Amino acid sequence: MIILRIYRGIHDHFPARRSEWVLAGILVAWGLILLPPSSAFAESLVWAQMAVMASEQTWAVTAIAIGLFRLAALIVNGTFSSTWYGRWSPHVRSLASFLSCFLWLQISFGLWAGSATTTGLAVYPGLLVLDLMNVVAAASDAGQMDRAQKDGC
Numbered sequence: 001m002i003i004l005r006i007y008r009g010i011h012d013h014f015p016a017r018r019s020e021w022v023l024a025g026i027l028v029a030w031g032l033i034l035l036p037p038s039s040a041f042a043e044s045l046v047w048a049q050m051a052v053m054a055s056e057q058t059w060a061v062t063a064i065a066i067g068l069f070r071l072a073a074l075i076v077n078g079t080f081s082s083t084w085y086g087r088w089s090p091h092v093r094s095l096a097s098f099l100s101c102f103l104w105l106q107i108s109f110g111l112w113a114g115s116a117t118t119t120g121l122a123v124y125p126g127l128l129v130l131d132l133m134n135v136v137a138a139a140s141d142a143g144q145m146d147r148a149q150k151d152g153c
Helices: 002-036 048-055 055-077 084-113 120-148
Strands: none
Touching: 002 055, 002 084, 002 120, 048 055, 055 084, 084 120
16 A cells, blocks of 8 residues: 555656656766775876765765655655655655755866866756756755745644
């Protein structure tokens, strides 16, 4: 029963939150790629600055944690919006998008400060812009939720 409810909640709200779902998935996938011990940062001039800022494992765990946090917030937002904790889900979505922005910004700066040219500079800033738009959209949803609560709806 709960699985069906979650499925329906995701299905019904996915179109409106499409970029949030995709960006959360990218974070988790990006982290999972870096999680196993490897030398991806050490072997590439493109990622050298990222290695200076933190280890691959730190980046991986951070990305996975933020991505999973976002996925959980999206599930609650779409599936359990009528619960007492669902009232806060737009606020949590906004926070999750903001945290993602921090990661995209750090990756963009890391690539920009690196000594090699990379096409990642065309991608990661774009992901940052998408998530900045998600912060604004979720904050707007949170404001509407707050006004509805205040008005007793």
